[in-house]
Amino acid sequence: MKRPELAFVWGGILLFLGVFLASQFLNRYLIHILVLIGIYSIATVSLNLTNGYAGLFSLGHAAFMAIGAYASTLLTFPLPLREAYELPKLPWFLGGPDFVWPFFPALCMGGALASFAALLIGAPVLRLRGHYLSVASLGFVVIVTTLAKTMKGITRGPMGISAIPLYTNIYWTYLWLFITVYVIWRIVHSRFGRAIMALREDETAAQVLGVYPMKYKLFSFVVGAFFAGVAGGLYAHFTKAIRPLEFSFFLTFQIVVMLILGGMGTTAGPIVGVVSLLTLRYALKPLEEHLKIYGMIELIYAVLLIVVMLWKPEGIVGRSPGKKKRPTRVLEGGGSHG
Amino acid sequence: MLKVEGLTVKYGVIPAVVNVSLEVREGQIVTLLGANGAGKTTTLKAVMGVLRPAVGKIFYRGQDITSLSPSLRVRLGIALVPEGRGIFNRLTVEENLLLGAYSRSSREEIVKDLEEIYLLFPRLAERRKQIAGTLSGGEQQMLALGRGLMARPQLMLLDEPSLGLAPLVVRELYTLIEKIRDQGVTILLVEQSALVALGIADYAYVLESGNVKLFGESEVLKSLDEVKRVYLGG
Incomplete structure (x- = not known):
């Protein structure tokens, strides 16, 4: 086995031990925070594939999470409550009206549906570049939340679905986080990964080397959406209640801030971003409640984002290749144009 | 080896290249000169297929x-080294080179070629x-x-390789380009510094406002008064 693979095996064992110890010795509140950190990490690590490595600055992640959350909720919803909640019965191709999906396949199905949605909207949206892509993907969030509000027969509309069975625990969460990190790490460190980074750096240059831009962009978008869908499913089965409002632009904003703050296009960056911002949130929560300035934490997030953009745009762990391009260097290096 | 016939390329409605025909023979270095x-560049991009011609045909080894x-x-053996180099800034030197071989599948051959590139450009080896x-x-x-060569091209399109480089570096670079030609790679070279x-x-x-104005053996062109006056500053 190669060394990095071995590192993942050891990392996996250590992670399991850590999770085991945490579940034994930490109180429920701390475990609650750890699970949220795990779920947000899955979302942020997967967003890193599209936004960080492929350079497609998508703001649509919340929509994929919503799809995953609603799909896995509907698939696993207990039969006796289904009528009371006026939720639809499953059609024959999803197992029929008397079938309830187990948790793991339901999560995968939620991810798959999110991927399918990514495939559909990716084809037109990924033709756009830069800000146009961001705005169009944001439009997708609006579409999905609006649909969730209006398709009352399936989603119960704005009031949302509650009494979702609590399946998500710290083990499930960190198992999925491990899978997500491993899969994305594998993708990035392959020939494919080099190709998507090449597209990010210089699309024309990559194209003339034989990289098909559309195929690769779409693939990274679809893979990112899958794990976003899984994160959504985990979230639904953790909070036990979902409403369309929770998957609005605000969720996207949080994940994007976590990613940028941690460092886009790095393996550790997204997780570092999640851990630092969520820790900050829960550390400041008592203060916020005491001062009764609700939304203070969001303000701090926004200010932090501005500060990071100004002083360390590559994020906490990010390395910038621009470091050597300061004017002084250009003067000393003969003919440096880079 | 390469034949361009009656090429017209437009950006929207504005033609950038009108009715350009040219030919590149195997084993030669052919240069495309002209002002900004x-x-x-438009011609090169059309040869590579990045831009689609409005009119005209491009033949490579007799194939349309x-x-x-x-x-x-790329798979047929054409490689473009784009203007401004098109380096993937945030990737390593070696990753850049490996991307050059993107369309090839044999790992062993790629590794072998990588070593050859490092022999040809020792400075890249130091900085892999x-x-x-x-x-x-x-x-x-x-x-x-080097990245262009990693595709094992038979025809290399070079877009302004000397752009922004000090004269000494340009001389070194051109020695390398000749070396590449000597290894059997045909070269179509676009340059401003004639x-x-x-x-x-x-x-x-010689191109002027999208048309071929002059063409001929380099030796002959060099001696023409018109070329001297406009392009060689003499």
């Missing part, structure tokens, strides 16, 4: 490739793990050449 906006995608043209964006301009141009390009080219075309 003469249509040199006008409708093929850039990826397919360095982030490409931190290389000097000359090194970046060498990386771009003097250096005519120095190594066998044949030259």
Whole structure:
């Protein structure tokens, strides 16, 4: 086995031990925070594939999470409550009206549906570049939340679905986080990964080397959406209640801030971003409640984002290749144009 | 080897290249000269397939490739080293080179070629793990050449390799380009600085506002008064 693979095996064992110890010795509140950190990490690590490595600055992640959350909720919803909640019965191709999906396949199905949605909207949206892509993907969030509000027969509309069975625990969460990190790490460190980074750096240059831009962009978008869908499913089965409002632009904003703050296009960056911002949130929560300035934490997030953009745009762990391009260097290096 | 017939390329409605015909013979260095906006880069991009011609046909080894995608043209043996080098700044030197071999599948051959590139450009070997964006301009141009060679091209399209480089570096670069030609790679070279390009080219075309104005053997063109006055500053 190669060394990095071995590192993942050891990392996996250590992670399991850590999770085991945490579940034994930490109180429920701390475990609650750890699970949220795990779920947000899955979302942020997967967003890193599209936004960080492929350079497609998508703001649509919340929509994929919503799809995953609603799909896995509907698939696993207990039969006796289904009528009371006026939720639809499953059609024959999803197992029929008397079938309830187990948790793991339901999560995968939620991810798959999110991927399918990514495939559909990716084809037109990924033709756009830069800000146009961001705005169009944001439009997708609006579409999905609006649909969730209006398709009352399936989603119960704005009031949302509650009494979702609590399946998500710290083990499930960190198992999925491990899978997500491993899969994305594998993708990035392959020939494919080099190709998507090449597209990010210089699309024309990559194209003339034989990289098909559309195929690769779409693939990274679809893979990112899958794990976003899984994160959504985990979230639904953790909070036990979902409403369309929770998957609005605000969720996207949080994940994007976590990613940028941690460092886009790095393996550790997204997780570092999640851990630092969520820790900050829960550390400041008592203060916020005491001062009764609700939304203070969001303000701090926004200010932090501005500060990071100004002083360390590559994020906490990010390395910038621009470091050597300061004017002084250009003067000393003969003919440096880079 | 390469034949361009009656090529017209438009950006929207504005023609950048009008009715350009040219030919590149195997084993030669052919240069495409002209001022800014003469249509040199546009012509190269059309040969590579990045731009689609409005009118005209492109033949490579007798095969009509006008409708093929850039990826397919790479597989046929054409490589473009784009203007401004098109280096992938945040990737390492080695990753850049490996991307050059993107359309090839044999791992062993790729590794072998990588070693050959490092022999040809020792400075890239020293910096194989360095982030490409931190290389000097000359090194970046060498990386771009090396990356182009990693595709094992038979025809290489070079777009202004001397751009922004110090004269000494340009001389070094051109020695390398001649070396590449000597290894059997045919080269279509676009340049603004006509003097250096005519120095190594066998044949030259001069473009002006999207049209071929002059063409002929480099030696002959060099001696023409018109070329001297306009392009060689003499």
